[in-house]
Amino acid sequence: MAEEEVEFAGDRNDEAPEETMEEAGDVAAGSDAAYDSDSDSDSDSESESGDRLQVEALESQLSSNPLNYDAHAQYVKLLRKMGEVQKLRQAREAMCALFPLTPTMWQEWARDEASLTTELGGDARIEGLYEQAVKDYLSIPLWLDYINFVQEKCPSVRECSPDGLSKARNLFESALTASGLHITEGNKIWEAYREFEQAVYYTIDDADPDAKEKQLQRIRGLFHRQLSVPLSKLEDALLAYKSWEAEQRADVDAESFDVGSSFPHVVLAYQKALELYNSRADYEQQISKDDLSDVDKLQQYLVYLKFEESLGDPIRIQVLYERAIAEFPVSSDLWFGYTRFMDKTLKIGDVVKDVHLRATKNCPWLGELWVGYMLCLERSRASETEISAVFEKSLQFTFSTLEEYLDLFLTRVDGLRRKIAITAESEVPSCYLSIKETFQRASDYLSPHLKDTAALMHLHAYWARLETKLGNDIAAARAVWESFLKTSGSMLEAWRGYITMEIELGNIGNARSIFKRCYSKRFPGVGSEDICNSWLRFEREYGTLEEFDLALQKVRPRLKELELFALQQGPSEADKLENAAKKSAREKRKSNADVNSENPPAKRQKEIPKSSSKGKHKNTTDKVVNSDDVPAKKPEDGGGTKEPELKDSSDKKSKTFTDQCTAFVSNIDIKANQGHLQEFFSDVGGVTAIRILRDKFTGKSRGLAYVDFVDDKYLEAAVAKNRQMLFGKRLSIARSDPKKGRKESAGRSTNAEAGGAGDQSNTNNGEPSSAIPGNSPRDSKGKGPGISRFAPSRSKEQVQLKGRNTFAMPRSVKPLGWSATAPRDDAPRDEKPKSNDEFRQMLFKK
Structure with missing residues (x-):
C-alpha cells in the first residue's frame, strides 16, 4: 500500500518543480534526510494536518448532502494531493455516478490508474474508464489518449493479430462516428487512423501480395472518405493523398499525379466538401474568437445550430450540439434543444437514451429534462425497474417550482397507466399499486404547498378517476375526494368534481347528499349562488317532484340570505373591478379632454352690429358674454391643469420610491421571483429592494421589475449585466429615469398647445384670437367687449342647457324604414304653384 502511494505521489507531480519530485522520491526511498531543516518539516506536517481536517469536513458535508458538486470536486482534489489512493478511487466513482466529469478529470484519473496498475487486468479497467470518459463530453484529445493507450497497452493490437486489428479498427470507427465531423479538429482522428493502417501495411509480408493490395485499398478508402468530409486543412489532406499515391506508382510524382483522371468521383466529393466547409467558415470563425464573452459565444452557437438545422443533416x-455542450455543459437552452431534436429525429434507441441521461446529469435541477428522460425510457420499452430508478433519482434534486414536481408525479402515473394496457394480466396489480403509491406521495408532498389550487384538484380528480376505472374501487375514489375536501373544502370546483363523479357513476343519491352538505357553505364570489342553482338544476334533471320541492325549501332561504349579505357588503368584487375599470377609462378620457380643452382655439365671431333705431337685432347684445365679468387667465399660468397633475403624481411617487439609483429590468420569465433576481445580481451586490410588477387582477408577474441599489457603482455594474440570460430569457437592464418620460410628455403637450395658439393668432388677418387667456377681442372699431368662450355668461336671458346632449346627434339618422334621401315632411303640400307676386310678398313680408 505504501509503495502504491509513493508511485501515485510521483505521478501527480509530473508537472511540479524538479525539487518537489526529488522530495517525493526521497520519501519513497525512506531517507532520513527528506527535508533540509526542522522548520520545513514542521510546516509540511501542519499543512498535512490541515488537509486532513479539511478532508474530514468534506466527508461530513458529503454524507449530509451527496449532491454537492463543488464538495465532490474539492474532495477529489485534496485526496489526489495527499496520495490517498483507495479513498480517491472511491471518491471519483461516487462523483462519476452523480455528475459528469470534465475531460481533464478523466485524463487525470486514467493517468493515475495507469501509474498504479501492476496487477493483472489493470489495463482492461483503464480501457473501461476511457470508454466511460468519451461518453460524457466530446473531446478530441480524450479520444486520442484512448486510442494511443489501446495501441500501446493491448498486446493483440501491438502484434497486429486479427482480433487486435478488429478491436483497433472498431475503436477508430467509433471515434470517427463521434468526432469525425468535427470541422476544426476531426482531421486529427482521420490522420491517426491512416497512420495506423499504414503501419499495419508495413507489417504484412511481401510474400502475400493479395494482403498488401487489400491493405492499400483500405488506406486509399480512408483518404477518399476524409476528402469527402468538410474539414479544416482539407487541402493538406489532398496533398498528402497525392504524395501517397505517387509512392505507390513509380512512374509518377506527387505534382504530376491527376486525381481527377484516376478517381473523378473523389474530385467531385472533394469540391462539394470544400463548398460545405466554406459555407460554415464564418460560423466557425465566430465561435472561435478569443475575445468573445461566454454569453455571446453561446448565442453564436445557437445561431450556428439554427443554420445546421435548416440544412437538415442530423x-x-x-x-x-456535442461541441456546444462541451463548452457550455450547464446551458438549459442547449440541453432542451438537443433532447427535443433527438426525440424528434431518432425517437428511440440507446443514443437518445444516453443524451437524456447526460442532460439530467449536467442540469439535474430542471424537472422538464427528467420528464423527457422518463418518456424516452418508456418509448424505448425500458424495464419498470429502470424507469422507477430514474423517477426516484429525480426526486432527490431541488426544482425551482412546485409545478415541476407535479409534472414528474403525473408523468410517472401516465407511464404506469399506459403500461397496464399493454402488460400481462399478472403484472396489472403491481402497476395499479404503484399508481396508488405515486398518487399518495404526490398528495402528501404537494398538498401543504398547493392548497386550494386547481393543479392539486386536477391531481385528485385524476386519482379518483383511475381508482374507479382501473381498480373498480368506488370507495377508494370517494376517499380521495373526502381527503381533498378536508384541506380544500372552500373550493367550489372540488365539490363540483366530486358531484360530477357520482353522477357519471349513476349514484344520484350520493350526489344529492353532497349537494346537501355544500349548498350552505360560503364560497368566493358568486360560488354560493352557483351551487344552489346547480342543485336545483340537478333535481330538475334527476329528482322527483318531492325532491325538487325539498331542494327549493332549502335553497330559497339560502339565496335570500346571500342576497341580504351582498347588500350589506356593498358591491361584489367583480362589480368593484368593473367599476374601477370604468372609472379608470372615464378618468383617462377626461384627462385627454382636459388636455385638448385647456386652450381651444376660439372660433372667429362675427362683428356685432350697432343697435338700429328701427329695432333690428333687438336683444342681441343681451346674449353677448362679457369677459370682464370673469377674471382672465394670465399667460404664465399655462392655461391648463395637466402640468399640476403631473407634478402631484410625481410628488406622490417620490414619497414611496425615489428611483434615484434604480435599474429597470424587462423580459423576465414569469416564473422568476425576487429570490431569483436577488441571486442574479448577487455578483453585483448592493441590492436594497426588488419590486416585481404584477397584474392587478391576476397577480401574475408582468415580466418587469425595478431593482434599487445602494449607489451608482452597483447600479452601473448591474446595467453591465444587460442581455444576460435568466431562465432561458435574455434580460434587458437599463437605468430607471421616470422624470425623462414626464418631461417628454409635458414637452409634447406644451408644444401642441403653443402650436394651436400660434395658428389661431395668425388667422383673421392678424387679429388677436380670443382663445389666448387674458385677451379680450373687440370689434373692428375697438369699442365694446368681444365674445369669450371661456367666461360664463351672467345674463338673465342666458339659456342653460340641461339633460342629454343633443348637439352631437348624427344628422344622417333616419327613421326605421325610411329610404328617401330627402327629409320626410308629413305636412300637407300645396299643389297649386305660386305666382311672382306671391313670392315677392313672402320675401318682403315684415
Whole structure:
C-alpha cells in the first residue's frame, strides 16, 4: 500500500518543480534526510494536518448532502494531493455516478490508474474508464489518449493479430462516428487512423501480395472518405493523398499525379466538401474568437445550430450540439434543444437514451429534462425497474417550482397507466399499486404547498378517476375526494368534481347528499349562488317532484340570505373591478379632454352690429358674454391643469420610491421571483429592494421589475449585466429615469398647445384670437367687449342647457324604414304653384 502511494505521489507531480519530485522520491526511498531543516518539516506536517481536517469536513458535508458538486470536486482534489489512493478511487466513482466529469478529470484519473496498475487486468479497467470518459463530453484529445493507450497497452493490437486489428479498427470507427465531423479538429482522428493502417501495411509480408493490395485499398478508402468530409486543412489532406499515391506508382510524382483522371468521383466529393466547409467558415470563425464573452459565444452557437438545422443533416447537427455542450455543459437552452431534436429525429434507441441521461446529469435541477428522460425510457420499452430508478433519482434534486414536481408525479402515473394496457394480466396489480403509491406521495408532498389550487384538484380528480376505472374501487375514489375536501373544502370546483363523479357513476343519491352538505357553505364570489342553482338544476334533471320541492325549501332561504349579505357588503368584487375599470377609462378620457380643452382655439365671431333705431337685432347684445365679468387667465399660468397633475403624481411617487439609483429590468420569465433576481445580481451586490410588477387582477408577474441599489457603482455594474440570460430569457437592464418620460410628455403637450395658439393668432388677418387667456377681442372699431368662450355668461336671458346632449346627434339618422334621401315632411303640400307676386310678398313680408 505504501509503495502504491509513493508511485501515485510521483505521478501527480509530473508537472511540479524538479525539487518537489526529488522530495517525493526521497520519501519513497525512506531517507532520513527528506527535508533540509526542522522548520520545513514542521510546516509540511501542519499543512498535512490541515488537509486532513479539511478532508474530514468534506466527508461530513458529503454524507449530509451527496449532491454537492463543488464538495465532490474539492474532495477529489485534496485526496489526489495527499496520495490517498483507495479513498480517491472511491471518491471519483461516487462523483462519476452523480455528475459528469470534465475531460481533464478523466485524463487525470486514467493517468493515475495507469501509474498504479501492476496487477493483472489493470489495463482492461483503464480501457473501461476511457470508454466511460468519451461518453460524457466530446473531446478530441480524450479520444486520442484512448486510442494511443489501446495501441500501446493491448498486446493483440501491438502484434497486429486479427482480433487486435478488429478491436483497433472498431475503436477508430467509433471515434470517427463521434468526432469525425468535427470541422476544426476531426482531421486529427482521420490522420491517426491512416497512420495506423499504414503501419499495419508495413507489417504484412511481401510474400502475400493479395494482403498488401487489400491493405492499400483500405488506406486509399480512408483518404477518399476524409476528402469527402468538410474539414479544416482539407487541402493538406489532398496533398498528402497525392504524395501517397505517387509512392505507390513509380512512374509518377506527387505534382504530376491527376486525381481527377484516376478517381473523378473523389474530385467531385472533394469540391462539394470544400463548398460545405466554406459555407460554415464564418460560423466557425465566430465561435472561435478569443475575445468573445461566454454569453455571446453561446448565442453564436445557437445561431450556428439554427443554420445546421435548416440544412437538415442530423449527424452534423448532433456533432455541433456535442461541441456546444462541451463548452457550455450547464446551458438549459442547449440541453432542451438537443433532447427535443433527438426525440424528434431518432425517437428511440440507446443514443437518445444516453443524451437524456447526460442532460439530467449536467442540469439535474430542471424537472422538464427528467420528464423527457422518463418518456424516452418508456418509448424505448425500458424495464419498470429502470424507469422507477430514474423517477426516484429525480426526486432527490431541488426544482425551482412546485409545478415541476407535479409534472414528474403525473408523468410517472401516465407511464404506469399506459403500461397496464399493454402488460400481462399478472403484472396489472403491481402497476395499479404503484399508481396508488405515486398518487399518495404526490398528495402528501404537494398538498401543504398547493392548497386550494386547481393543479392539486386536477391531481385528485385524476386519482379518483383511475381508482374507479382501473381498480373498480368506488370507495377508494370517494376517499380521495373526502381527503381533498378536508384541506380544500372552500373550493367550489372540488365539490363540483366530486358531484360530477357520482353522477357519471349513476349514484344520484350520493350526489344529492353532497349537494346537501355544500349548498350552505360560503364560497368566493358568486360560488354560493352557483351551487344552489346547480342543485336545483340537478333535481330538475334527476329528482322527483318531492325532491325538487325539498331542494327549493332549502335553497330559497339560502339565496335570500346571500342576497341580504351582498347588500350589506356593498358591491361584489367583480362589480368593484368593473367599476374601477370604468372609472379608470372615464378618468383617462377626461384627462385627454382636459388636455385638448385647456386652450381651444376660439372660433372667429362675427362683428356685432350697432343697435338700429328701427329695432333690428333687438336683444342681441343681451346674449353677448362679457369677459370682464370673469377674471382672465394670465399667460404664465399655462392655461391648463395637466402640468399640476403631473407634478402631484410625481410628488406622490417620490414619497414611496425615489428611483434615484434604480435599474429597470424587462423580459423576465414569469416564473422568476425576487429570490431569483436577488441571486442574479448577487455578483453585483448592493441590492436594497426588488419590486416585481404584477397584474392587478391576476397577480401574475408582468415580466418587469425595478431593482434599487445602494449607489451608482452597483447600479452601473448591474446595467453591465444587460442581455444576460435568466431562465432561458435574455434580460434587458437599463437605468430607471421616470422624470425623462414626464418631461417628454409635458414637452409634447406644451408644444401642441403653443402650436394651436400660434395658428389661431395668425388667422383673421392678424387679429388677436380670443382663445389666448387674458385677451379680450373687440370689434373692428375697438369699442365694446368681444365674445369669450371661456367666461360664463351672467345674463338673465342666458339659456342653460340641461339633460342629454343633443348637439352631437348624427344628422344622417333616419327613421326605421325610411329610404328617401330627402327629409320626410308629413305636412300637407300645396299643389297649386305660386305666382311672382306671391313670392315677392313672402320675401318682403315684415
